[in-house]
Amino acid sequence: MGSMGSSRHMKRSAAPTFWKIPRKEGQFIMKPSSGPHPIRESYSLATLLRDVLKVVKTMRGARSVINSEKIIVDGVIRRDCNFPVGLMDVISIPSMNKTFRLLPVKGSMLFPVVVDSESTKMKLCKVRSKGKAHGNAFFYGLHDGRTIVSKEDIGVNVDDSLLISVPEGKVVSKVKMDKGSVVIFLRGKATGKLGVVNKIFSGSLTSEKSVEVDIYGSKVQVPIRILLAVGVEKPIISLGSE
Numbered sequence: 001m002g003s004m005g006s007s008r009h010m011k012r013s014a015a016p017t018f019w020k021i022p023r024k025e026g027q028f029i030m031k032p033s034s035g036p037h038p039i040r041e042s043y044s045l046a047t048l049l050r051d052v053l054k055v056v057k058t059m060r061g062a063r064s065v066i067n068s069e070k071i072i073v074d075g076v077i078r079r080d081c082n083f084p085v086g087l088m089d090v091i092s093i094p095s096m097n098k099t100f101r102l103l104p105v106k107g108s109m110l111f112p113v114v115v116d117s118e119s120t121k122m123k124l125c126k127v128r129s130k131g132k133a134h135g136n137a138f139f140y141g142l143h144d145g146r147t148i149v150s151k152e153d154i155g156v157n158v159d160d161s162l163l164i165s166v167p168e169g170k171v172v173s174k175v176k177m178d179k180g181s182v183v184i185f186l187r188g189k190a191t192g193k194l195g196v197v198n199k200i201f202s203g204s205l206t207s208e209k210s211v212e213v214d215i216y217g218s219k220v221q222v223p224i225r226i227l228l229a230v231g232v233e234k235p236i237i238s239l240g241s242e
Contacts, residue, residue, distance in 0.1 A: 007031065008082055016040050018109040021051045030059065030082055036145030037086030043102075043110065045071065046081035048091070053100065053112055055093065070095050074123060074144075075167035086110065087143060087186065087228075090120045090166065103239055104184060105192040115238060123166045124175075124237055126228050127158055159209075161229040163236055173236060175229040182235060183213060183227040190215060190222075194235070200224070 010031040012023050016039075021029060032044040046062040049055050049071070056062045062081060069077045072092040073085055085091060085102060087110065092099045099120050100112035129141035133149070140148040142162065146169055148154075156162060156174050163173040175181060181197045195213035201221070203209035209224045230239065 008033070016109075019043065019047070019051070020108075021047065032084035033080060033082035035084045037084040037089075039084065041109070042084035042086035044081065045073070045078060045083040045085055045091075048085055048112070053091075055096065055098075075120065088123050088125065089144070090115070090123065092120055103192070104186050107189075107191050109187055109191060111192075113239075119238060121165055122163055122172065122237060124161055124163050124228070124230060127156055127160050127162060130156075130158055159224050159227075159229070175231055175236065177211075177224065177227070177229045180232060181229045182231045182233065183211070184230050184235075184239060185222070186226050186228055188222065188226055190220070194230070194239070195220075197229075 008031060009028040011027060012021060012029050015021060015029055030044040030046050032039050032042045043052065045066060046059060049062045049065065050059060056065055065071060066079060066081050069079060070093060071078055074090055087102060089102050090099060099115050099117060101115045101119060102110045103113050105111035105113060125142035125144055125146065127140050128143050131139055133139050138150050138153050140156065142148065148162065148169060148171060154171060154174065159177040161175040162171055164171055179197055179199065183195055183197060185191050185193050193215055195215040197211055198214050198219060199212040201210045210221050211224050211227060212219055212221045230236065
């Protein structure tokens, strides 16, 4: 009889292309479990510690550190080696006095950037969905799986961004995806670069919503789904981009 449930490992050759792992050293690697980030847009926590941050040398070491409750993600202790960590997540290792934020940097979709202790309290999230619940409450689905519920419309729409406190999830500020907004590229050839929105084009049955962005004097039109609004004039949080 076969095992129940999905596999907790996957072949290295099938891992997302942005994973900084040796592809030919062994056949399998730990797969991110179902959670706040899609598998193709995240690292498993153990893989991040061993192969990317290199704070441990072996997977046994990664398991030991995680099981010892020494790893904090967005203000919450995580004990699952397969826990998926993705865009804007803050990974803290108190025993080493180190804190990292996963950001798109220099062509890499997810790269750990060292941040200060104050940055561990804030996180910028893209609004993926918006709706109205029973009792006339508004809810906002964010890119990291969170849902923000408010008694009143807080004035953001899909593709805008919210700066929230972690782990409480309270809204601190908002960034509109609008003309003049500063955005960061999440994927593509310009991954990690900052630009300024010039114009937004509505989608249709045959084309998706897109944005004209000014990058260092050059104008490009890209799908809005690969952009994250990070501020006006300058990013509202520290980024590891150029």
